[in-house]
Amino acid sequence: MKPEIIERFGDILQYPVQEFMSGFVNFTRIYANNILDYYQGNTAVPDMESFTQLAYLLQQSHVIEELVVQKQYQFDSYGYYELCEQLDDIKTKLEGFDNASRWCRSSITKNSYSSVVQQDFVLRSQQTIESLSREVGQPDWDNQWVDIATKNDLTEEEYTPAGGNILKYSFQSNLKLFIETVVDNIAGQTVYGKDFDKKITFEDDDLKVLSYRKTIEQAVYILLNLRKGDSPEFPQDGIQSNLVVGGNMGNVTLPVIFKQIAQTFSKDDTLKSLQILDFKKEEDKISLSCQIETRLGEVVPQLVVL
Numbered sequence: 001m002k003p004e005i006i007e008r009f010g011d012i013l014q015y016p017v018q019e020f021m022s023g024f025v026n027f028t029r030i031y032a033n034n035i036l037d038y039y040q041g042n043t044a045v046p047d048m049e050s051f052t053q054l055a056y057l058l059q060q061s062h063v064i065e066e067l068v069v070q071k072q073y074q075f076d077s078y079g080y081y082e083l084c085e086q087l088d089d090i091k092t093k094l095e096g097f098d099n100a101s102r103w104c105r106s107s108i109t110k111n112s113y114s115s116v117v118q119q120d121f122v123l124r125s126q127q128t129i130e131s132l133s134r135e136v137g138q139p140d141w142d143n144q145w146v147d148i149a150t151k152n153d154l155t156e157e158e159y160t161p162a163g164g165n166i167l168k169y170s171f172q173s174n175l176k177l178f179i180e181t182v183v184d185n186i187a188g189q190t191v192y193g194k195d196f197d198k199k200i201t202f203e204d205d206d207l208k209v210l211s212y213r214k215t216i217e218q219a220v221y222i223l224l225n226l227r228k229g230d231s232p233e234f235p236q237d238g239i240q241s242n243l244v245v246g247g248n249m250g251n252v253t254l255p256v257i258f259k260q261i262a263q264t265f266s267k268d269d270t271l272k273s274l275q276i277l278d279f280k281k282e283e284d285k286i287s288l289s290c291q292i293e294t295r296l297g298e299v300v301p302q303l304v305v306l
C-alpha cells in the first residue's frame with residue numbers, strides 16, 4: 001500500500017492509521033509469540049506487556065472501524081477500500097490472538113493469569129483416589145493421591161467402593177492437551193465441545209446449540225450410525241453399508257463391523273474407550289448395546305440398531 005494513500009486515509013479519519021499499522025507489525029514481531037507460548041504451556045508466567053499491547057491494538061481497531069463507517073462517504077479512491085480490507089484483516093488477526101487460548105486448546109481461560117485450576121470430580125464405583133490421581137495426569141500419582149484426600153478432608157469412613165464422592169483437585173492448567181476435535185479452553189466438560197442439534201431447530205431466534213453433555217451423546221450416536229461415504233471429509237469412516245443392508249449376518253460379518261466401529265471411534269480424541277456389551281441378531285437387523293467412556297471418565301450408554 002502506498003504511503004500517501006495511508007496518509008490521506010488517516011487525514012480523512014483524523015486518526016494516525018500509519019502508526020496503528022506499524023504498531024501491529026511490531027506486535028507480531030515482538031509480542032505475539034509470547035502470548036502463544038503462554039497458552040501452549042511453554043512458559044508458566046504470562047508476559048503482561050504482550051497482553052497489554054494486544055488489548056490496546058484490539059481496542060484501537062474498533063475505533064478505526066467506527067470511524068470508517070462515519071467517514072466512508074468521503075472515500076473517492078479504490079485504494080481507500082483496499083486499505084479498509086487490510087485494516088479489517090488486521091482486526092481479524094488481533095481477534096485471533098485474543099482467542100488464542102481456545103485455538104491452542106489451553107485450559108487457561110482468556111484473561112485468567114493463574115495457571116492453577118480447581119476441578120470437581122465424582123468418584124465412580126470401585127474407583128480409588130489413587131486411580132483418580134493417575135487419571136488426571138499428576139506426575140507422581142502414586143503419592144499425590146494423599147494430597148487429594150487431605151485437601152478434601154476425606155476420612156476412611158467417608159470413602160466407599162460405591163463411589164459418588166465429589167472431590168476437588170487442583171492442577172497446573174498450562175498443560176499441553178492434544179484435543180484436535182474441539183476448539184475451546186479445555187477444562188472439565190468443555191473437552192466435549194458444543195455442537196448444533198443434528199435435527200436443525202431454532203431456539204431463542206437462533207440455531208439450537210446443545211450442552212456439553214448432549215453434544216458428546218449426539219457425537220456417540222452419530223459415530224455408531226455412520227456409514228462409509230456419509231462424511232465427505234472422511235469417506236472411509238463408518239461401517240460398510242453392504243455389511244448391514246442385505247448382507248450376510250453370520251458370525252464372519254460381526255467382527256468386521258466391530259472393527260470398523262472401533263476404528264471410527266479411535267479418531268475422536270474426546271472419547272477414551274468403547275465396549276460392546278451385547279448384541280442380538282433378529283432377521284436382517286443387529287442390535288448393539290454399547291458403553292462408551294469419555295475423556296473425563298464419564299460413561300455414555302448407547303443402543304444402536306444396524
